[in-house]
Amino acid sequence: MAQAVRISQYGDPDVLEVVDVPDPQPGPGRVRLRVRAAGVNPADTKLRRGLWSGGKPLAEPRGLGFDVAGVVDALGEGVDGLAIGDEVFGASAGPAYGELALADPAKVFRKPAGVPWEVAGGLGVAGRAAYRVLALLDVRAGETLLVHAAAGSVGILASQLAVARGARVIGTAGPGNQEFVRGLGVTPVVYGEGLRERVLAVAPDGVDAVLDGSGRGELGDSVALAGGPERVITIAANDAAEHGVTFSASDGDVDTSPALPEIARLIADGRLHFPVWRTYGLADVREAHRASEAGHLTGKIVLLP
Numbered sequence: 001m002a003q004a005v006r007i008s009q010y011g012d013p014d015v016l017e018v019v020d021v022p023d024p025q026p027g028p029g030r031v032r033l034r035v036r037a038a039g040v041n042p043a044d045t046k047l048r049r050g051l052w053s054g055g056k057p058l059a060e061p062r063g064l065g066f067d068v069a070g071v072v073d074a075l076g077e078g079v080d081g082l083a084i085g086d087e088v089f090g091a092s093a094g095p096a097y098g099e100l101a102l103a104d105p106a107k108v109f110r111k112p113a114g115v116p117w118e119v120a121g122g123l124g125v126a127g128r129a130a131y132r133v134l135a136l137l138d139v140r141a142g143e144t145l146l147v148h149a150a151a152g153s154v155g156i157l158a159s160q161l162a163v164a165r166g167a168r169v170i171g172t173a174g175p176g177n178q179e180f181v182r183g184l185g186v187t188p189v190v191y192g193e194g195l196r197e198r199v200l201a202v203a204p205d206g207v208d209a210v211l212d213g214s215g216r217g218e219l220g221d222s223v224a225l226a227g228g229p230e231r232v233i234t235i236a237a238n239d240a241a242e243h244g245v246t247f248s249a250s251d252g253d254v255d256t257s258p259a260l261p262e263i264a265r266l267i268a269d270g271r272l273h274f275p276v277w278r279t280y281g282l283a284d285v286r287e288a289h290r291a292s293e294a295g296h297l298t299g300k301i302v303l304l305p
């Protein structure tokens with residue numbers, strides 16, 4: 001038996017429970033990992049609240065977590081290229097919040113020795129999203145990119161990747177994160193009322209492209225600042241269609257397989273910063289979700305089972 005987080009109903013963080021479950025067995029083409037770190041994403045808290053359930057109650061208990069880093073401890077039939085003892089990170093195939101998790105070998109990657117477990121465990125969802133949206137926006141050297149929620153996990157990665165490409169990045173953040181965002185090589189702007197004017201104060205001609213990682217009503221200003229919706233992409237706003245803006249929901253539109261190895265290599269080389277804001281044991285998963293939902297984090301929340 002292994003410890004894992006389960007929910008039996010949708011609701012507030014108190015629905016999260018740590019229970020003993022039978023060890024998951026890797027079927028054909030899957031590996032099992034002894035989990036060293038599992039990132040907490042806003043998607044996990046949205047799922048827990050039932051935002052994607054279509055109003056239906058949960059039919060049976062389920063686990064949570066999409067991001068994982070761990071050590072391969074069992075191989076399913078037909079797996080080659082990975083061996084027991086390999087240290088990998090990326091996407092879990094099934095719930096990651098637990099002592100053991102399954103993974104598709106095509107969606108996990110070797111963890112460079114220089115990348116700590118807790119950093120590797122939080123890279124999956126945010127790393128792929130940042131890479132994907134920059135590819136869709138086709139941000140180039142010399143262009144100006146506006147990133148909403150630059151202090152969030154996606155914003156931190158996307159901002160630095162764009163700066164590394166030679167773009168100028170303007171990033172929105174709360175007052176407490178202005179200096180942090182500046183440290184990423186980004187021009188910080190405080191979000192909220194008057195945002196458009198504050199962006200124009202640092203970019204009088206507007207911006208070339210916008211990555212909205214906030215989803216809190218920024219699309220009108222974003223379209224105005226970019227001179228149209230063509231190069232505005234949101235990963236978080238529900239009103240994208242009203243503004244003619246693309247909502248990028250999943251990897252389907254871009255091959256993101258290079259994303260995580262590239263990001264991990266940059267982190268190992270000290271050229272990209274991905275701060276872990278707080279870590280929690282499995283027993284404190286409710287606190288981890290409360291912290292994520294409180295919303296003013298500076299980097300990643302990670303579970304260390």
Ligand SMILES: NC(=O)c1ccc[n+]([C@@H]2O[C@H](COP(=O)([O-])OP(=O)(O)OC[C@H]3O[C@@H](n4cnc5c(N)ncnc54)[C@H](OP(=O)(O)O)[C@@H]3O)[C@@H](O)[C@H]2O)c1
Nearest residue numbers: 042129149151152153154173174177191214235236249296
């Ligand atoms: N579609 C996809 O593929 C995809 C993938 C990943 C994430 N997402 C979504 O994208 C969003 C961001 O995810 P994440 O993992 O980066 O989140 P996160 O790490 O939880 O960060 C959220 C950030 O939002 C900032 N924030 C709070 N209020 C804000 C405001 N009014 N304007 C701008 N920033 C504000 C906070 O920083 P301050 O302290 O500066 O306020 C915080 O750092 C979530 O809604 C998530 O579900 C979508």
